[in-house]
Amino acid sequence: MNWLMQVLHVHSGTELGWVIFGLSAQLMFTARFLVQWIASERARSSVVPVAFWYFSLVGGVMLLAYALYRKDPVFVLGQLLGVVIYARNLWLIHSSRDS
Numbered sequence: 001m002n003w004l005m006q007v008l009h010v011h012s013g014t015e016l017g018w019v020i021f022g023l024s025a026q027l028m029f030t031a032r033f034l035v036q037w038i039a040s041e042r043a044r045s046s047v048v049p050v051a052f053w054y055f056s057l058v059g060g061v062m063l064l065a066y067a068l069y070r071k072d073p074v075f076v077l078g079q080l081l082g083v084v085i086y087a088r089n090l091w092l093i094h095s096s097r098d099s
Contacts, residue, residue, distance in 0.1 A: 022066040029059025050093055057086040 001016070010016045032055035039049040060083040067075035 018066065018069050021062065025059055025062030025066055027059075028055060028062055032056050032059065050090075053086055053089045053093065057083065057090060060086055 001013075005011070005016055008016065008019050010019055032052045035051045035055055036048055039052075040046050060079055064076065064079040064083055067079050
């Protein structure tokens with residue numbers, strides 16, 4: 001574990017846990033592009049599947065938590081706006097299906 005802490009430039013187990021959480025969050029957020037790309041290739045047209053918004057929301061919330069831990073106001077504001085937009089898109093999608 002010491003080699004991993006050196007590679008990631010962290011000094012405690014707690015900090016290492018947060019960095020691994022942050023990296024996982026970024027992977028979750030990046031997965032949304034893969035989902036969108038695969039869906040578009042299958043449709044042979046540019047589409048945004050509902051899964052894109054779920055990956056966006058989960059990744060965005062995780063990144064927001066990481067940004068709050070890091071106490072980075074720029075990162076917090078950027079993620080906060082995104083989370084609101086992703087949640088709103090999912091709300092609109094599900095409310096249109098219910099009507």
